[in-house]
Amino acid sequence: MKAKDQKDRKRDNKSANGQSVKLIQTKIIDDVFTDAVEMVKPKFEVNYDAYLERLWQANGDIYDILKNAEHLESARDSLMTYLEKAEREIFKVDNDLHILEKATVRECIRAFKSIIGQVNEYRTGVSALDCLWKLARKKVNELEHDVSVGFLMEFINLFRGVAGRSNIYFETREAKKGIPDFLKLHGEKASEIRTEILDSMGGTIQRYFKKYPSGLDPDVQDWREENKKRILNYFKGTEEDWNDYKWHLKNVIKDAEPLLNLIELTHEQETAIKKAAKNRIPFGITPYYLSLMDQKITIGYDSAVRAQVIPPPDYVDILSENKADRGVIFDFMGEHDTSPVELITRRYPGIAILKPFNTCAQICVYCQRNWEIDQVLDPKALASQETIKEALSWFDEHKSVGDVLITGGDPFIMKDNSIKQILTELAKKKHIYRIRIGTRTPVVLPMRMTDELIKILSEIHQPGRLEVALVTHFEHPYEITPDAMRAVQRIKKLGIGVYNQTVFTTENSRRFENARLRRDLRLIGVDPYYTFNMKGKAETRRLMVPIARILQERKEEARLLPGLDRTDEPVFNVPKLGKNHLRSWQDHRLVMIKPDGARVYEFHPWEKNITPVPPYNYVDVPIYDYLEELAARGENIRDYRTIWFYY
Numbered sequence: 184m185k186a187k188d189q190k191d192r193k194r195d196n197k198s199a200n201g202q203s204v205k206l207i208q209t210k211i212i213d214d215v216f217t218d219a220v221e222m223v224k225p226k227f228e229v230n231y232d233a234y235l236e237r238l239w240q241a242n243g244d245i246y247d248i249l250k251n252a253e254h255l256e257s258a259r260d261s262l263m264t265y266l267e268k269a270e271r272e273i274f275k276v277d278n279d280l281h282i283l284e285k286a287t288v289r290e291c292i293r294a295f296k297s298i299i300g301q302v303n304e305y306r307t308g309v310s311a312l313d314c315l316w317k318l319a320r321k322k323v324n325e326l327e328h329d330v331s332v333g334f335l336m337e338f339i340n341l342f343r344g345v346a347g348r349s350n351i352y353f354e355t356r357e358a359k360k361g362i363p364d365f366l367k368l369h370g371e372k373a374s375e376i377r378t379e380i381l382d383s384m385g386g387t388i389q390r391y392f393k394k395y396p397s398g399l400d401p402d403v404q405d406w407r408e409e410n411k412k413r414i415l416n417y418f419k420g421t422e423e424d425w426n427d428y429k430w431h432l433k434n435v436i437k438d439a440e441p442l443l444n445l446i447e448l449t450h451e452q453e454t455a456i457k458k459a460a461k462n463r464i465p466f467g468i469t470p471y472y473l474s475l476m477d478q479k480i481t482i483g484y485d486s487a488v489r490a491q492v493i494p495p496p497d498y499v500d501i502l503s504e505n506k507a508d509r510g511v512i513f514d515f516m517g518e519h520d521t522s523p524v525e526l527i528t529r530r531y532p533g534i535a536i537l538k539p540f541n542t543c544a545q546i547c548v549y550c551q552r553n554w555e556i557d558q559v560l561d562p563k564a565l566a567s568q569e570t571i572k573e574a575l576s577w578f579d580e581h582k583s584v585g586d587v588l589i590t591g592g593d594p595f596i597m598k599d600n601s602i603k604q605i606l607t608e609l610a611k612k613k614h615i616y617r618i619r620i621g622t623r624t625p626v627v628l629p630m631r632m633t634d635e636l637i638k639i640l641s642e643i644h645q646p647g648r649l650e651v652a653l654v655t656h657f658e659h660p661y662e663i664t665p666d667a668m669r670a671v672q673r674i675k676k677l678g679i680g681v682y683n684q685t686v687f688t689t690e691n692s693r694r695f696e697n698a699r700l701r702r703d704l705r706l707i708g709v710d711p712y713y714t715f716n717m718k719g720k721a722e723t724r725r726l727m728v729p730i731a732r733i734l735q736e737r738k739e740e741a742r743l744l745p746g747l748d749r750t751d752e753p754v755f756n757v758p759k760l761g762k763n764h765l766r767s768w769q770d771h772r773l774v775m776i777k778p779d780g781a782r783v784y785e786f787h788p789w790e791k792n793i794t795p796v797p798p799y800n801y802v803d804v805p806i807y808d809y810l811e812e813l814a815a816r817g818e819n820i821r822d823y824r825t826i827w828f829y830y
C-alpha cells in the first residue's frame with residue numbers, strides 16, 4: 184500500500200474486510216509511540232505522515248544524503264561514506280558519548296551497512312534503501328512495495344541509533360536523577376547506593392511476577408478444585424477416576440460441546456473448534472488440562488493455557504485448505520529430508536530422534552509435527568513392530584549416535600509394555616549412553632507417572648552407564664500445579680533429570696512472564712533447557728514473536744535472575760540443519776528490513792567453521808505487528824521500547 188493510501192485507510196477506520204475496527208489511540212512521543220489501550224482488534228491508529236516526518240528528523244544527515252542523491256547508487260555510496268565516518272568518530276578520545284551508547288552506535292552502523300549492502304539486496308530480492316530513497320525524494324508513486332509504519336519505525340530507531348541518540352538510557356529513573364557513580368565511592372556508602380539500585384530492580388521484578396499467577400498459588404488451587412468438581416460432575420467421574428490417567432484419556436475432549444458446557448468460550452474460539460472438529464484438524468484437551476482453564480473468559484490469567492490447545496481461526500482455515508498437502512507444506516523443519524529410515528530424524532553427529540508413536544493426549548496449536556499427527560489418540564498411532572524393529576536396528580549401523588531422543592507424538596501416551604520394550608531394546612545397545620524422553624504428560628496428564636511407569640524408568644536408568652532424562656514442555660507459570668510438581672518429583676527421586684523446552688509465543692512473552700516461568704520451574708524441580716523461537720509457519724503467525732524480543736528478554740529480564748533460574752538457551756531451529764544459538768552474533772546477522780517491517784536474518788548453520796554449509800535466510804514477524812498484538816493484551820508498549828536495538 185502506498186503511503187497516501189495507507190494514510191487514507193487509517194482515517195477510514197475500517198479493516199481490510201470492511202468491519203469497523205476500534206483503534207488504539209497512539210501519539211508519537213520522541214522515538215516511540217505511546218498508547219492509551221482500548222481496543223478490540225490489534226491495530227494502532229497512526230498518522231503516517233507524522234511518522235515519516237519523524238523518520239527524517241531522526242537523522243538529518245541521512246535525510247540530506249537520501250534527498251540529494253540523484254541515483255540510488257550515489258545514495259548508497261554516500262551513505263556508506265557517512266557510516267564509515269560515523270564509525271571512526273566513536274573511536275575518538277574526545278567523543279563524550281556514554282560508552283554504552285557508543286556500543287549501540289556500533290551495532291546500528293553494522294546493521295545499517297548490512298541492510299544497504301548490494302549483496303543482501305540481491306539475496307533477499309528487496310531493497311530497503313530503494314524505499315528510503317524514494318520516500319526521501321517524494322517519489323511515493325514509484326515505490327515497488329507498500330511501505331508500512333513498521334518499516335518506518337525500524338528506521339526511525341536505526342537512524343537515531345547511528346546518531347548516538349537511541350535513548351535507551353535516557354528515560355530510566357536512575358538516568359533522570361543522575362546515575363550514582365558508586366564505583367567512585369568505597370565501603371558502606373558505595374554498597375548502600377548499589378543496594379538501593381538493586382532493590383529498585385528487584386521490586387520491579389516482583390511487581391511483574393504478580394501479573395502472572397502460578398498454579399501453585401493458593402487462590403488458583405481453590406479455583407481449580409471447583410473446576411475439577413464441575414468437570415467430574417459433567418463426565419460422571421469420581422475422585423478415583425481423576426487420579427487415573429486412563430480415565431482422562433478416555434474422556435479427552437475433541438469437540439466444542441463439552442467445552443461450551445464447562446467454560447465460557449469466545450465466539451471466535453467456538454467457531455474455530457467446531458470447524459476443526461468438522462475438518463478433522465487434530466484437536467483435543469484432557470479433562471485435567473481443562474481444569475487449568477478459568478470458567479469465565481474475563482479472568483484472563485489462562486490465556487496461554489487456552490491458546491495452547493484452542494486453535495485460532497486462521498490456523499483452522501489454513502490447515503483445512505491445505506489438508507491434502509499438509510505432509511509437505513507444514514514440514515517446516517524439512518524432516519522429510521532428514522529421515523534416513525522411517526521413524527528416525529537426524530540433524531547432529533551424536534543425536535538422533537526416534538518417533539515410534541505419532542499422537543499425543545492433546546495437540547499443541549504450534550506443534551512442529553502437526554503435518555504428521557492425524558488425530559488425538561489416534562488408535563493407529565503406534566508404528567508397526569516391524570518398522571520399530573528396523574528403526575532400532577538403524578542405531579547398530581550408526582555407532583556415533585549415543586544420545587536418542589524419543590519424541591512426538593508423546594511416548595508416554597503409549598502403553599507401558601510398548602515403552603518398556605523400546606527402552607529395553609535401546610538399553611541393550613552399548614554405544615547408547617543417554618535416552619531422552621520428550622513428553623508433555625507432566626503438564627497435561629501428570630497422573631501418568633504411575634508406579635508401573637516409574638518402575639520401568641528406574642530399571643533403565645543406570646548412572647555411569649545409561650542416563651535417562653525427561654524433556655518436558657511447560658509454557659506458562661499457570662500450568663505449574665501441585666499435581667505437576669508431584670509427577671516431576673517422582674521422576675527426580677529416581678535420579679532422572681527433568682528439563683523444560685519453552686516455545687516463545689505472544690502468550691508467554693510479556694515482560695518477565697518467561698522469567699517467572701523459569702523461576703517456578705526450578706521450584707518444582709525442572710531445569711529450563713531451551714527457549715525456542717516459534718517456527719515461521721503461516722498457520723500460527725499471530726502467535727509469533729520477533730527474534731529481537733527473545734534477545735531483549737534474555738538481556739533485560741532473564742539476566743536479572745540467579746544463574747540457576749536461567750539455564751535455558753534461546754535457539755532458532757534452522758530447517759534441515761538444527762539449532763542455532765540466538766545469543767551469539769557469530770551465528771546470525773540482520774540483512775534486510777522488508778517494506779512490511781519484517782526483518783530478514785541470515786542464519787549460519789551450527790557447522791560454521793567446521794563444514795561449509797550454506798546459510799539460511801529467515802523472514803521474521805515485524806516487530807511493529809508484534810507490538811500491536813501485545814497492545815491487544817493490554818500491554819503498555821513503552822515497556823518494550825528498546826526492542827528495536829536488538830539485532
Ligand code: SF4
Binds near residue numbers: 542543546552591592
Ligand atoms: S506434545 Fe509435542 S508432539 Fe505433541 S502436540 Fe505438543 S508439541 Fe506436538
